[in-house]
Amino acid sequence: MPGVLARLIHDGFPPKVALAKLYRMADQDYIEYGSSPAFAWPTEKGRAFLAAEAANAPRIIREAKRCPSCRVEKPVAEFGRNAARPDGLQSVCRACRR
Structure with missing residues (x-):
C-alpha cells in the first residue's frame, strides 16, 4: 500500500493540499508514522476518513x-x-x- 501522502495525491489533491491534510490527519490520530508523516500508514479510523476524502476529491471532467x-x-x-x-x-x- 502506498503511503498516505501518495494516496491523497493520486486521488487528485494538489501536493500542498495533500500535505496539509496529512498533518491534520496526524493531529487527529488518523495515521501512524515512524520517522516522517510522508511515509505514514492509516489507522482503522483513518481508512474510513481516506475513503470519504477520495469520494470528495476534485475530479477533472473533460469533453x-x-x-x-x-x-x-x-x-x-x-x-x-x-x-x-x-x-x-x-x-x-x-x-x-x-
Whole structure:
C-alpha cells in the first residue's frame, strides 16, 4: 500500500493540499508514522476518513482528449476506460489501439 501522502495525491489533491491534510490527519490520530508523516500508514479510523476524502476529491471532467498516436483531438467516448490513469481513460483512442 502506498503511503498516505501518495494516496491523497493520486486521488487528485494538489501536493500542498495533500500535505496539509496529512498533518491534520496526524493531529487527529488518523495515521501512524515512524520517522516522517510522508511515509505514514492509516489507522482503522483513518481508512474510513481516506475513503470519504477520495469520494470528495476534485475530479477533472473533460469533453475531449488528444490521441498521441493519431494526433487528433477526439471526444472522450472514443477512448477506453483505464482506472489506473489519472483521467480514467486510455492514453490512445480505440481506433489506434486496434
